[in-house]
Amino acid sequence: MRLTMIHAALMAVSLLFTSTAADAQPKGARVKVNGMQVYYEVSGKGEPLVVLHGAYMNIPTMGAIIPKLAKTHKVYALEFQGHGRTTDIDRPITYQNLADDVAAFMDAVGLKKADVFGYSMGSAAGLQLAIRHPEKVNKLVAASVAYDIQGWQPEFREFIPKMTVEMFLEMPFAKEYPKLAANPKGFPELVKKLIQLEKEPMAWEKDVKALKTPVLIITGDADVATLEHSVAMFRLLGGGGPGEMGKPLSPSRLAVMPATAHTAVISQSELLHAFIEPFLKGQTPKGFFETP
Incomplete structure (x- = not known):
């Protein structure tokens, strides 16, 4: 009897570790979205979080931040039009199109609502999604x-x-592109579309000011966006006022990464995670005027 109980306990522990290991491994799949076969990976458990990569990137090049977020969230990382393993179609790449693709993707996988984390092109697509x-x-x-x-x-x-x-x-990523691409010869066409994307006017001030969605803006202090622009965006979202003066803090936040150029933002997964996780959980630092 005792051996049976020990055996059962060992089996339970074994199954627990097997299940945990399996949950930690991303599961890849494809789904039809707006005429494309969109590749995505799901990992982790918890509240849903959609992750959107930057231009010329894919899920692997987002690095360590995805597995870190998957420790506390169910992460849906997708690859945009013509990127990674997602097919391209005869359509311009615009932030509006990318946002609509994400919305259609969420419908296709049964996600009614989720938190969203975007980097670079993915952040502008996330902003348009909101x-x-x-x-x-x-x-x-x-x-x-x-x-x-x-x-x-x-x-x-x-x-x-x-x-x-x-x-x-x-560029080095041009040589890497065929390794994952649905069309290994599709890189020049993708570049044409992304160059055109850079010329998009992006005059969204009124739309940003009208947003009700809480936004965490993360920028490097030597990023491609100016610090002044990041602060201006934070103010449009209701941030930048004095704390501890009788008014509640804005639900939106601003975080600046020191000594950080554009491509170094995504490589600092520890610091990124330290900014992202408290925001998604609604945690704020307590000052010494506040009761613990």
């Missing part, structure tokens, strides 16, 4: 985002007209 489909977004984390093309650094704006397909064919 603007165009506010009923689908609980909270938005937008890393390296802008709401107006004037918010980009002057040097970057001057560089946009000089962008060519040939220039991007020399």
Whole structure:
């Protein structure tokens, strides 16, 4: 009897660890969205969190932040039009189109509403998702985002007209593209669409000001968006006022990563997670005027 109980206990522990390990492994699948076969991976348990990558990226290049978030959330990481394992279609890549794709993806996988974390192009797509489909977004984390093309650094704006397909064919990620791509020869066409995306006006100030969705803006102090623009966006969302002066804090937040250029934002998973997790959980630091 005692051996049976011990055996049963060992089996239960074994199953627990097997289940935990299985849950931790991302499960990949494809779903039809707006004429595309969209590839996505689901990992973790908890409240749903949709993760949106940047331009020329895919799920693997988002790095360690996805498994960190999957420890406390059920993460749905998808790959955008023409990126990673998702097919391309005869349609421009615009932030509005990407946002509509995410909304349709959520419908296709049965997600009525979720938190959203986007980086770079994914953050602008997430912002448009909150603007165009506010009923689908609980909270938005937008890393390296802008709401107006004037918010980009002057040097970057001057560089946009000089962008060519040939220039991007020399980039390291051009050689990596065929390894995952549904169409291994589709990179030049993707580059054409993404260069055109950079020229989008992005005049969304009124839309941002009207948002009711709480937004965490994360920016590097040497990011492609200026610090002034990030602060202006935070103020549009109701932030930037004095705390401890009788008014509640804004539900939106601003976090600045020190000594951080654009591509270094996503590589600092520990710091990113330290910003994202308290925001999604609604936790705020307590000052010494507050009762513990």
